[in-house]
Amino acid sequence: MAVPKGWVSTWKMKLLDKKVAIVTGGGSGIGRAVALLYAQHGASVVVTDLDEAGGNATVADIHTAGGVAVFVHADSSKPEDGLKVVDIATATYGGLHIAVNNAGIGGPIAPTGSYPIDGWQKVIDINLNGVFYGMRYQIPAMLACGGGSIVNMASILGKVGTRFSPAYVAAKHGVIGLTETAALEYADKNVRINAVGPGYILTPLLTKSLDEGMLKSIAGLHPMNRLGTPEEVSELCLWLNSDKASFVTGSYYNVDGGYLAQ
Ligand code: NAP
Numbered sequence: 001m002a003v004p005k006g007w008v009s010t011w012k013m014k015l016l017d018k019k020v021a022i023v024t025g026g027g028s029g030i031g032r033a034v035a036l037l038y039a040q041h042g043a044s045v046v047v048t049d050l051d052e053a054g055g056n057a058t059v060a061d062i063h064t065a066g067g068v069a070v071f072v073h074a075d076s077s078k079p080e081d082g083l084k085v086v087d088i089a090t091a092t093y094g095g096l097h098i099a100v101n102n103a104g105i106g107g108p109i110a111p112t113g114s115y116p117i118d119g120w121q122k123v124i125d126i127n128l129n130g131v132f133y134g135m136r137y138q139i140p141a142m143l144a145c146g147g148g149s150i151v152n153m154a155s156i157l158g159k160v161g162t163r164f165s166p167a168y169v170a171a172k173h174g175v176i177g178l179t180e181t182a183a184l185e186y187a188d189k190n191v192r193i194n195a196v197g198p199g200y201i202l203t204p205l206l207t208k209s210l211d212e213g214m215l216k217s218i219a220g221l222h223p224m225n226r227l228g229t230p231e232e233v234s235e236l237c238l239w240l241n242s243d244k245a246s247f248v249t250g251s252y253y254n255v256d257g258g259y260l261a262q
Contacts, residue, residue: 014042015242020093022046022085024076024134025103027054029203030153033230034100034237039067041238044093048074048085049103068093076103076130077122086137096141098241101134102153106205112166123167128174135182139191147190149241152179154195156256172197176252183250192249194240199256202227223258 021038025031027049039045039062047062047069049055055071062069072088074081089096107123108116131152142148157165158172176195183193200206200218206227210218219227236255239245254260 015238015244016098017042019043019097020089020095021098021100022048022089022096022138023100023102024048026058027051029205030198030201030230030233031100031102032058033234034102035069036062037234037238039069040065043098045069046072046085046089048072050075076134077125079133079136082133083137086141090141095145096138097145097148099134099138099150100153100237100241101131101150103130104153106209107165107167109164111164115166120167124171127168127171131175132178139186142191143189150191150193151237151240152195154197154252156197156199156254156259158195158197159260179252180250187249192245194248194250195252196233196236196240197252197254197256198228198233199259200227201230201233203230221259222256223262226257228255228257
């Protein structure tokens with residue numbers, strides 16, 4: 001079979017050349033994998049995190065690999081930090097085209113009838129309000145650049161419930177509704193906004209609080225009978241944030257080893 005004209009020249013194409021991207025929570029797990037992949041694909045990446053050591057390590061790894069990145073210490077649950085990050089992205093790299101609102105926590109594990117009030121507030125502040133504060137300032141900056149693309153990190157638990165994580169489940173359901181609403185508002189203004197829903201992914205979010213046995217039984221909840229990797233999530237984010245997904249907005253995509261198909 002003949003090789004289609006142009007095939008060789010696009011084979012090694014970088015998907016995010018000349019783009020400026022913000023990745024929140026980029027110092028660990030999924031955010032770190034996203035930041036590394038986006039830099040590999042030519043983006044200048046603004047890595048944010050509360051964890052300074054983790055954020056700086058991600059940026060150092062990008063620099064070592066020849067990529068462009070800067071770390072900004074920022075708390076996603078603070079609106080003023082959302083503005084600060086966008087201002088730094090614009091001042092440092094001249095604009096903003098891509099954002100991955102990924103920073104998140106698991107929160108307390110308890111039934112709704114005895115769930116700690118402060119724990120509820122903290123999870124909603126970071127996992128839901130943080131996504132809004134991010135988009136609140138990212139969208140105007142993208143409009144000023146002629147358009148952009150946002151991925152909000154939801155979860156399979158944005159589509160179904162699970163016992164003892166009411167705040168996390170409520171926040172992730174909220175992220176999907178917020179994503180759909182914002183996508184409608186900017187669909188004709190060249191800003192695409194989508195949500196990604198990972199199954200259980202092997203990151204510190206899980207390994208900090210669960211032992212080997214628990215991880216094994218959680219892996220068994222997925223038809224593929226394993227946990228996902230941060231890199232598997234980052235590949236879906238990359239596609240959604242690239243021009244390859246030019247007709248995709250307001251959507252929610254699972255990357256979950258079949259979890260939600262059950
Ligand atoms: P992770 O390894 O714990 O990474 C999350 C990063 O976000 C950490 O560096 C964390 O810092 C940081 N962070 C927490 N609160 C923050 C805040 N207010 N502002 C800025 N940074 C903050 O977790 P992950 O598994 O990669 O999770 C990333 C996202 O994927 C989250 O939204 C999570 O809900 C979602 N997700 C994860 C899974 C999973 O199974 N792992 C499944 C579905 C969805 P600290 O370490 O200092 O807290």
